[in-house]
Amino acid sequence: MGTLESTTAQPPARSTVPGVDTRRRTVGRIALGSVLVFAGITHLTVSRQEFQAQVPTWVPLDADAVVLASGIVEITLGTALVVVRRRRRAIVGGLAAAFFVAIFPGNISQLVTHTDAFGLDTDAARATRLIFQPLLVVWALWSTGAWRTWRHHRGGGRSA
Template identity: 55%
Template structure:
């Protein structure tokens, strides 16, 4: 039971962070997020930021409120999203675009290592709790 509660708390925390990030895409950090949109994306950078903000709000809300029986699938979708946006972080690094305090090559490079943490967090916090053998 303890593991289930820890996973649920981690899932809710990830969801809350996604909702906050999504809101920031639409409001106060909108300009900064444009720095992460790769040039190969066929949409306007601002449109991409807005659409991804809506996706993050929806995904965060789903992580927070999804019943446990659907959590694993929602976690897989979130992990896929975190993987899909990695090129934005790579683009920010390779084009040396400053945003979110990432104003050096070193900071932009080390930011890349946070993406696998998000993928792991999404998968681990939504994976089923295995019953313990007695």
């Protein structure tokens, strides 16, 4: 018979088939990491001007410097999503989610200023794109287990 500690330390299973949820998260995490690395590389190379069009005019920095810095951050986060060990994944997921929140004003600016970039040449297309940014946040939190870790610690930290 197990102790109370050993039964409460495990988060509840999300799937009836052992390992399926873990495999889905792994595939999701690697896919998101790959997308970020690819996007980061395009920031530094072929899509540099397109990304500059998304830097809000109120940002007091050179648009090219912002694009280069965000590209480096994307490559770093994407690589970390793929290679970081399990105990640090939730931290990386939280950082990736925070990054997606931080760049959201650029997407809003593109809509408000009616700036064409990446084939988004209508306000409807630019507005539709806004829907996907929160999905990236959720993807980062889910695929790394950050959401589950936060809930577990929040609930577990209050009871003694």
